[in-house]
Amino acid sequence: MPNSRTLFLDACGRKKTARPPVWLMRQAGRHLPEYRELRARHHFLEMLADEKLIAEISLQPWRRYRMDGVIVFSDILLIPSVCGMELKFLEGQGPKFSKPIAAGDDLKMLKELEPKKDVPFLLNALRALREEIKDNAALIGFAGSPWTVASYICADAAGWRKREPASFKKVLDWVARQTIIYLTAQMKAGVDLLQIFDSWGGVLSEAEYREWSAPFIRQIVEGLPRPKPPVILYVRDSAPLLAPMRETGCDILSVGWETDLTEARTAVGEKFGLQGNLNPHILFQATPEEIRRETENMLKRMEGFGGYIANLGHGVLPKTPVENVAAFVETVQKI
C-alpha cells in the first residue's frame, strides 16, 4: 500500500488505486470538540489570521481520523477581506461584509493581493503543515470560485448580473485574478492539489453556468503556473452542470449528493476524476452501522473507476457525531 500522499496523487492522475483516498469537506471545524474548545477562546476571524491556530486546526481532524488529505483551515472570503473589504463575523449569523460592492467603480477601492504581505500567516501555516504531515497525507489548498465569492461580496449579485452584465463580469474577473495570485502562492508554500469551491454554482442553469461561472474558473486554471497541480471543482447541486463543469479545465469533478454517482461516472467520461458524494445529513443522523452500509454502497458504484476520491456531497454538518465521521473514513480505508 503506498503512502496516503502518493495514493491521493495517483487517484488525481486517474490511476487505478488499491482503494480510493478519502477526506471530508469542512473536516476542520465545528463537529470536532477540540475545535470548539479553541473557538470558545478565539474569534473566528482571529483564528483565520493566526498561523499557529491555522496549522493546529487543520491537523485536528487528521490526528483523530487519519484521512488521506489535510485541507488547510481558512475561508473562501479571506481574499476580499485582505484586499480592503471589511468582513464581520456575527455569532450565529456567519460572515458578512460591512459594505458589499454595488457597482463596477467600487472595485477601484480594492487592492491587488500581495500574498507575502497580506496572508503571510496562511503561507507559514502551509509550510508548517507540509513539514508535519510529510508523505502521510496530501496537503489541499483551496479558494472559492469567482461566481461564489461574488455572491458574498456583491450587494444583489443576481440583480446586478442581469442589469449590468459587463460591469458584473469585471467583478468576476477581479476575483479570478486575485485567486490566481493566491493559489500560486499556496502552490509555492507546498500544497499538493487545489480545490475550487463553487458552492453557489447550482443556482445557475446550464447556459448561465457557461456564462457566469465556468469561464472564470477556467481563467484561474489557465493562469496557474506549470506544472499545474491537480484541481478539484466542487459544485453543490451539480447534476445539471456536469457538462459545463468539464469545460473549466479542472481535473476532478466533486459532485453534490443529489447527483447519481453511476450517472456521473458515465457522463464525465474517461478524462475526469470524480469526488463525492455521501449525503452529509446521513453522516449526521444515521448510526455508524448505517453509515458503513451507505459508504459501501457508494464505493461499489465507483468500483474499477480510476480517479475516484471518497468524500461527502457537501461539508460536514456542525453537529455530526465523531463516531460517524470515524465510521465513514474507516469504511473507505479498510478496503
Ligand code: CP3
Ligand atoms: O474544509 C475545511 O475544513 C477547511 C476550512 C473551510 C472553512 N470554510 C472554514 C469555516 C473551508 C474549505 C471553507 C469554505 C467556505 N467558506 C465555503 C465553501 C464550502 C461550503 O461550505 O459551501 C463557503 C460558502 C464559505 C463561507 C462561509 N464561512 C460561510 C457561509 C460560513 C458560515 C456558515 C458556516 O458554515 O459556519 C463560514 C464560516 C466557517 N468557515 C466556519 C469554518 C470552520 C465556522 C466558523 C465558526 O463559527 O466556528
